[in-house]
Structure formats: structure tokens, C-alpha cells
Amino acid sequence: MWTLSGGNKCNSSQIFDTIQICDKIWFMQIDILTLFPQMFESPLTTGIFKRAVDRELVQVNTHNIRDWTHDKHHTVDDYPYGGGAGMVLKPDPIFQAVEALKPVGLQQQGADIMPIILLTPQGRLFSQQIAFELSQYSRLILICGHYEGVDERVIEHLATDEISIGDYVLSGGELPAMVVADAVVRLIPGVLGSETSAVDDSYATDLLEYPQYTRPPEYRGWAVPEVLLSGNHGGVARWRREQAVLRTLQRRPELLNKASLSSEEKHLLSKLKTLAE
Numbered sequence: 669m670w671t672l673s674g675g676n677k678c679n680s681s682q683i684f685d686t687i688q689i690c691d692k693i694w695f696m697q698i699d700i701l702t703l704f705p706q707m708f709e710s711p712l713t714t715g716i717f718k719r720a721v722d723r724e725l726v727q728v729n730t731h732n733i734r735d736w737t738h739d740k741h742h743t744v745d746d747y748p749y750g751g752g753a754g755m756v757l758k759p760d761p762i763f764q765a766v767e768a769l770k771p772v773g774l775q776q777q778g779a780d781i782m783p784i785i786l787l788t789p790q791g792r793l794f795s796q797q798i799a800f801e802l803s804q805y806s807r808l809i810l811i812c813g814h815y816e817g818v819d820e821r822v823i824e825h826l827a828t829d830e831i832s833i834g835d836y837v838l839s840g841g842e843l844p845a846m847v848v849a850d851a852v853v854r855l856i857p858g859v860l861g862s863e864t865s866a867v868d869d870s871y872a873t874d875l876l877e878y879p880q881y882t883r884p885p886e887y888r889g890w891a892v893p894e895v896l897l898s899g900n901h902g903g904v905a906r907w908r909r910e911q912a913v914l915r916t917l918q919r920r921p922e923l924l925n926k927a928s929l930s931s932e933e934k935h936l937l938s939k940l941k942t943l944a945e
């Protein structure tokens with residue numbers, strides 16, 4: 669039995685339908701298919717995930733792909749057709765696992781209901797924008813590859829999305845799945861301490877975040893900018909926004925092409941650019 673944020677109670681088969689029609693109730697279920705569920709034990713029971721689970725905003729389930737094998741040795745991989753190094757994950761256990769996770773009645777429904785995401789270095793490059801996009805769903809399935817990757821038929825006929833966390837190759841999809849799940853979960857309303865915590869984050873608005881300081885006001889002779897100690901909220905907000913623009917110009921100038929800036933900020937930006945020339 670689930671207790672939703674509104675106080676309503678429903679069983680696990682009802683929860684999915686309830687969430688579909690009642691978009692004010694925020695609850696996300698993430699199912700992760702992996703050969704190494706134990707890798708998720710610590711991340712899922714600490715920090716952001718623990719907080720989200722304790723607040724009943726998120727449920728993260730790990731599933732061992734081996735549980736959907738039917739031979740004596742629980743074989744999940746095989747040699748690649750055509751030869752070559754390494755092993756490839758067989759399609760059948762992955763298809764069976766995903767099919768078992770799809771709620772009855774939704775077997776034919778597509779990505780608009782529940783993205784089935786394969787983590788792969790060949791996927792679209794993960795970003796804050798994609799994290800936001802995924803945070804709008806109430807269910808996600810993440811498939812972690814291993815060895816040389818997964819049989820192409822999983823990509824062609826099962827996965828509805830392919831995500832890469834960067835232009836490098838890791839040995840498995842577990843770390844990428846954690847990266848994606850963490851970035852998505854922190855965007856679910858109520859997961860972070862304050863509703864506004866994610867709003868100023870780097871990339872949330874195509875700007876990098878402003879510099880942060882905490883006590884003491886002076887450390888080894890390095891003082892905190894005076895405006896931050898002034899108690900002048902307007903002044904602090906202005907300083908932070910200017911610093912965000914400046915920082916983005918210095919570190920990731922290409923982001924400024926998409927950032928929505930006020931006319932004052934555009935003026936500041938052209939002044940900063942002139943100074944830098």
C-alpha cells in the first residue's frame with residue numbers, strides 16, 4: 669500500500685494509473701536492469717536517493733538481468749557473430765525483464781508513457797535539459813550494458829532512448845545509470861531541501877552558477893564579497909546574476925548564445941567582452 673503526497677492511499681497496481689491522470693502527485697519509479705545490482709546498494713541508500721525514497725517521492729528498483737535466464741548457468745552473454753573480441757549481452761533476458769516490468773495493459777504503449785533507456789557511449793549526450801525532460805515521467809527503465817555491449821535488436825526493437833554520459837567508454841552501464849538517476853531525481857519537486865535549490869544550478873538556465881561562500885567571512889586573509897554580508901537581498905541577487913554571466917563567459921562562452929538575458933545583462937555582457945579584448 670502506498671501513501672501519496674496528498675494523503676491518498678493506493679496499491680502498487682493502482683499507483684501507476686493514478687499518477688498518469690493526476691499530474692499534481694509527484695512520484696517516480698525507476699527500474700534499473702543490471703548484471704550487478706550490488707553496485708547500487710550504497711548510492712541508493714544514502715544522500716539524495718535516500719531522501720527521495722524516505723519522502724515517498726521516488727522508488728528505485730534494481731533487477732538482475734540473470735533472473736530472466738532459463739539455463740543451468742544463467743547465461744546472459746555470448747560470442748559476437750562475425751567474430752571479434754569480447755562478449756555481447758543476449759537479447760532474450762533483457763526483453764523478458766522489460767516485458768515483465770511493463771504494467772499489464774501498457775505492453776503496446778511506447779516512449780510517451782515510460783522511456784526504456786539504454787545506457788551506451790553511442791547514445792545522445794546527457795545534459796541538464798535531458799534530465800529535466802526525463803523528470804517529467806512517472807516511470808523510467810534504465811538498461812545497463814556490459815562487456816562489448818548489447819545485441820543490436822535491443823537497440824532497434826526495445827529501447828526507446830539511448831543515453832551516453834560522455835565521450836569515453838566505461839566497463840558497464842551502472843555508473844551511467846546512477847548519474848542519470850541522480851540528476852533526474854534531484855529535479856523532482858520536494859526532493860531537494862528547498863524548491864528553489866535546483867533553479868540556480870549550473871545549466872538550469874544555460875548559465876553556470878555564481879560563486880558560493882560560507883563562514884568564516886575572512887579565511888587566511890581572503891574575504892567574502894561584501895555584498896553577500898550586507899543583508900541587501902536585491903544586491904545579492906544582482907551580484908549573483910552578474911557573477912553567473914561573468915563565470916559563464918569565462919568558462920563556457922558558447923552557453924551564452926542560448927541563455928535568456930535581460931537587456932541589462934546583455935549590456936553587461938558586451939561590456940565584459942570589450943574589457944576582455
Ligand SMILES: C[S@@+](CC[C@H](N)C(=O)[O-])C[C@H]1O[C@@H](n2cnc3c(N)ncnc32)[C@H](O)[C@@H]1O
Nearest residue numbers: 787788789813816817832833837838840841844
Ligand atoms: C565497454 S562498454 C561497450 C562499449 C561498446 N563496445 C562501444 O564501443 O560502443 C560496456 C557498457 O558500458 C556502458 N557504457 C560505457 N560507456 C558509457 C558511456 N559513456 N555512457 C553510457 N554508458 C556507457 C554501456 O551500457 C555499454 O554497453
